[in-house]
Amino acid sequence: MKEFVLKHKKIFFIMMIIVGVYLLYFHNIWMYKLLDVDETRYVNMSSTMFHDKEFMTLYLNGKFFFEKPPLYFWIENLFFGLFGGVSEGVARIPIGLQSLFAALVVYFAGAKVVSKKFGLIVACILGTSLEFIIMSKIAILDMLLTSCITISVFSGFMTYFVQEQNKKYFWWLFYIFSGLAVMAKGIPGVVVPFGVMFFAGLYAKNLKEFFKPKYFGLGTLLFLLIVLPWHIAMLHIHGKLFFDEYIIKHHLLRFIGSDVIHRERPFLFYIPILAWGFFPWVFSFVSMLVEKCRGFRYRAYETLENKDRFVALSIIGALFTMLFFSVSGTKLVTYILPMYPFLAVILANYWCEDGCSKIFKVFSQVLNSILILVGFVILIARSYLPFDLYNTVSELKFVGMSLCIVAGGLGVVFAKDGKKLKLFTVYTVLMVLLSAFGTHHFFNINAKFGQNDLIEYAQIAKAQNKKIVGYKTGKKYSLIYYSGAKKVLFLGEDDEYLVPQYLNDKSNLVIIKNKDFKKLKFKYTVVKKGVKYSIVSK
Structure with missing residues (x-):
């Protein structure tokens, strides 16, 4: 068997990659409901577009x-058209594909510039980072933006x-996917790619190349052909309303300040x-910073080898x-996602270095200890x-406990012996298995804290x-x-006086939060009470 595998190792390697990608991004994506508020909002809007056949105005x-x-x-x-209808799983397939595209791009870039091993490590780091995994399984805009920015930059x-x-082909790809990034989420799609390339040009002292007509001229035309038609059409259809709102x-006010969506966050x-x-x-990554910052010295671009460049x-x-994203007035958890491909390249260089430093081993053992501790904490959770809380989270117990303890234990052994590649493999496999067999449990547990009430009432x-x-429920789509x-x-809250009117109409189903019962100034009867929300009638 071993000889057969070695003889056909390329085929087995490709099969392993295919299985890994499926487990990371597509396994069990139909086994949990859409998540409030962003996923339900965007999939609902997509569904409206699909059924109404209105493809311009959202x-x-x-x-x-x-x-x-x-x-x-x-x-x-x-994808709704390809699969014949709207569903949770179908809505998430394009997002999983965008995650895959981003990982493939950093792989091919790393393989071309450095080596196939380097490219594979970059792709594994990016593809198995926790937030990247989570966002690959939620049908929202940020992964599409990240994929477009990654391909562009x-x-x-x-x-x-x-x-x-x-060179011209890659410059044209840069402009094309910058345009698509704008069509994915607006301002970040143009500022991040062009900003990164501007400062890269300053550092490499070849900024003039950016403005060569054969790159800049056709590239700008491609960018505008992608970005302008929809925007012009919307201005023609909606005029000043679209200009003021969109x-x-x-875009402008939301970047300048947080007042638009009331999400003020600190700079850090x-x-x-x-x-x-x-x-x-x-x-x-922290161990790398500790090591590299101590001996840091500026090096000019022209003195570097390709990998270091x-x-x-x-x-x-x-x-x-x-x-x-830090200076932006509006900050949300998902906005920072386009940073992960760059971090993956930086860290891959550290993992590819020969040997294991003492600092590397220390931080690895800290991680291993945390994994083992988490595993035992889950074991004795009862x-x-x-x-009630234990019953709610119990479905995640076996997966979380076993993976954490096994990965932590193997990590301790491999870190102690300085087996860097095996340690990397342990962490990669851990995240692949958590993604495949843990994320849907996590999302289902999250829904038990109130969203399942809303789904049932709907x-x-x-x-x-x-x-x-819905009275004081927030906009739960x-x-x-x-x-x-x-x-x-x-x-x-200011609409409380309207609630009795809607209660009087038997064609309405009124939903309120349980915690607001005592605050209500009108008479009502609880028809059905859930974990967080209830149906009430007159």
Whole structure:
């Protein structure tokens, strides 16, 4: 058997990659409901587009939606058409593919510039980072933006490493995918790629190449051909309303300040996000920073070998991306996702170095100890968690406990013996298996803390042909998606005086939070009480 495998090792390697990709991004993606609020919002909008055949103007809850460009929704509709309808699993397939595209791009770039081993390590680090995995299984816009930015910027990077006659193709790819990034999510799609390449040009002292007519002229034309048609059409259809809402409010003002969506965050907001989002690689990343910063000295671009140039360009990419999203007035957890491909390249260089330093072993053992500790904490969870909470999270117990203890134990042995490649393999396999067999449990557990109530009530409303009124529920779009309604009425705290009117109408199903029972100033009867929300009547 061993001889057969060695004889056909390329075939087995390809099969292993295919299985790994499936487990990472596609296994069990149909086994959990859409997540409030972003996934339910965007899939509901895609569903509306699919059924109404209105492919220009986006609608949410029966109203114009001028916050985002339409590329994500067009892609979703393509897959709805291919698979014959709308479902949770189908909605997530394009996002998994975008994750795969980003990983493939960094692999081929790393393999071309350095080596196949380097490219594979970059792709594994990126593809198995915790936040990257989570975002690959939720049908929202950020992974599409990340994929487009990754293809754009790394195409730009490749212009530093390919022969002169091939540069134009990579410059054109840079402009094409920058345009697609704009159509995915607006301003970040143009600022991040062009900003990174501008500072890369300054560092490499070849900024003039950026403006060569054969690159800049046709590239700009390709960019504008992608970006302008939809924007011009929307300005023609909606005029000043689109300009004020889309361009001024949701792009310029949203970047300048947080008042638009009321999400004020500190400048260093993304540091703790990266601390957990880059798990498990954050530990080796910190050990790398400790080692490299002590002996750091500036080196001019022309003095570097190709591998070091590639890493230097990625450092510029990481720093600019971090700075851009940190100075933005609006900060959300998912916004920092385009930074992970750059971090993966930087860290891959460290993992490819020969030998294991003492600092590397120390940080590896810290990670291994944490994994083992988490495994045993999960094992004895029944002794300290309330019974109801334990029952809620118990479905994740076996997967989490076994993977953490086994990975931590193997990690201790391999780190002690300095077996770097085996240690890397342990962490990679750990994240692949957690992604395949743990993430759907995590999402299902999350839904048990209130969203399942809303899904159940939406299905009741659908079965009884009733309209839904949510009072102080927030805009939970699962009520729209799972009821099949065109729109749901969401009332805020100032609308309490309207609630009795809707209770009087028997065609309405009114939903409120359980914690608001005592605050209500009108009489009501609880028809059905859930974990967080209840149906009430007069």
